[in-house]
Structures are given as structure tokens and as C-alpha cells.
Amino acid sequence: MGNFKDLMTIIKKWRQSVWELKRFTRMNVTDPFRAVVADYGFMNCEDARERMQLRGVYREYFGRGADEMRLHEACIAGNLGSFLESVLGRSLAVSPNLLRNSYPLENCPYTGMVTDSVIECPESALDQVKAFKSGDEGKESVVIPIPDAWDEATTKLLYERAAFTVTG
Incomplete structure (x- = not known):
């Protein structure tokens, strides 16, 4: 490799x-x-x-x-x-x-990436999610904030893709 x-x-x-x-x-x-x-x-x-x-x-x-x-x-x-x-x-x-695939995607830095645990949250709730995550006993979750300015269709696409690619 x-x-x-x-x-x-x-x-x-x-x-x-x-x-x-x-x-x-x-x-x-x-x-x-x-x-x-x-x-x-x-x-x-x-x-x-x-x-x-x-x-x-x-x-x-x-x-x-x-x-x-x-x-x-x-x-x-x-x-x-x-x-x-x-x-x-x-x-x-x-x-x-x-x-064929759904790429390229604009403004998606995690395109084509895999992680074991993801937490998606609205940008406005990021501090609350980080506080919650800090009590998660060291789990390696990645927090992805979704910009509050995103339209509903873009946010729905992200949630659907996340639901499809979840591993557990």
C-alpha cells in the first residue's frame, strides 16, 4: 500500500x-x-x-x-x-x-470520508453538543456542524446520506 x-x-x-x-x-x-x-x-x-x-x-x-x-x-x-x-x-x-455517484459536492469537506461515529448538529447547537460530547467518556465521535443558513433540501440530503452510511 x-x-x-x-x-x-x-x-x-x-x-x-x-x-x-x-x-x-x-x-x-x-x-x-x-x-x-x-x-x-x-x-x-x-x-x-x-x-x-x-x-x-x-x-x-x-x-x-x-x-x-x-x-x-x-x-x-x-x-x-x-x-x-x-x-x-x-x-x-x-x-x-x-x-455514477453524487459527487462532486460543494462545501463538504468530508466528501468520500468514513468515520466510526458522527454527530451532526445545527451550528447554533454546537456548544451544547460539544459539552454533551465531553461527558461521552473518550469516544472518538466527530462533530459535524450543519450551517444554520443551509436550506432545507441541502440539510435533508445530508441527513439522508448519513442515515444511509451509518454502520451501526
């Missing part, structure tokens, strides 16, 4: 979802981590055959020793299809529609 040092600097709180994708391609499990489903196109698969084909594309990518962080950057830029075609040097064995 050429980028392992970068991963280890943030592993206590954050890691890029590409590491969960790489782990999924090496494990004998049927379903990927929820963030991988959202970030790397598995949500677009209609059946197990498409999931296996998509997994095969990523296995080939990692099998070539290709750079994990370049794939992560393509993911959060919303360019998975064109990036993978350029690296693998051919048209892909999956439909380009499978490689």
Missing part, C-alpha cells in the same frame, strides 16, 4: 472510503461497506451479476498496484468512469451508469 502512511495519520478519526473499497475487493463478502455502496457505484447495481462485474473492475485496478488516492480523487470529483478507463486502458466491463 503506497499510501499507507497517509492512511495511518488519519485512521483514528477519518479515512477515505477508498480503503474500505480496497478491503472489500480482497474479502469474501457479498456486500461492501455502506460508504463504498454510495461512493463507488454499487448503489446503481440492479443485481448480483452487476455487483460482481463492478467489483471485478476495482479488483483489476488494485491488482495492478494502482494508486488508491488517485481513485479516491476521481471518486469525489465524480469522474470514476473516465478515470478507470484511462488507467485500465480500455472500455470497462461495466456500464458507465454503474460508475
Whole structure:
């Protein structure tokens, strides 16, 4: 893993979802981590055959020793299809529609990131949440304030995505 040092600097709180994708391609499990489903196109698969084909594309990518962080950057830029075609040097064995995701997102610094525990709260309640969290006996929750100025649709999208990618 050429980028392992970068991963280890943030592993206590954050890691890029590409590491969960790489782990999924090496494990004998049927379903990927929820963030991988959202970030790397598995949500677009209609059946197990498409999931296996998509997994095969990523296995080939990692099998070539290709750079994990370049794939992560393509993911959060919303360019998975064109990036993978350029690296693998051919048209892909999956439909380009499978490689769609909701990126890029503006003003979202945690795009494509995974953490074990997140607390989302309105910006106006941040001090109260931090006070509550300080009594949480050292749990490594990450607090993400949602700007009070965000419109309802943006806030709803964030809550829905968080509910979809929750791990526990």
C-alpha cells in the first residue's frame, strides 16, 4: 500500500472510503461497506451479476498496484468512469451508469470520508453538543456542524446520506 502512511495519520478519526473499497475487493463478502455502496457505484447495481462485474473492475485496478488516492480523487470529483478507463486502458466491463455517484459536492469537506461515529448538529447547537460530547467518556465521535443558513433540501440530503452510511 503506497499510501499507507497517509492512511495511518488519519485512521483514528477519518479515512477515505477508498480503503474500505480496497478491503472489500480482497474479502469474501457479498456486500461492501455502506460508504463504498454510495461512493463507488454499487448503489446503481440492479443485481448480483452487476455487483460482481463492478467489483471485478476495482479488483483489476488494485491488482495492478494502482494508486488508491488517485481513485479516491476521481471518486469525489465524480469522474470514476473516465478515470478507470484511462488507467485500465480500455472500455470497462461495466456500464458507465454503474460508475455514477453524487459527487462532486460543494462545501463538504468530508466528501468520500468514513468515520466510526458522527454527530451532526445545527451550528447554533454546537456548544451544547460539544459539552454533551465531553461527558461521552473518550469516544472518538466527530462533530459535524450543519450551517444554520443551509436550506432545507441541502440539510435533508445530508441527513439522508448519513442515515444511509451509518454502520451501526
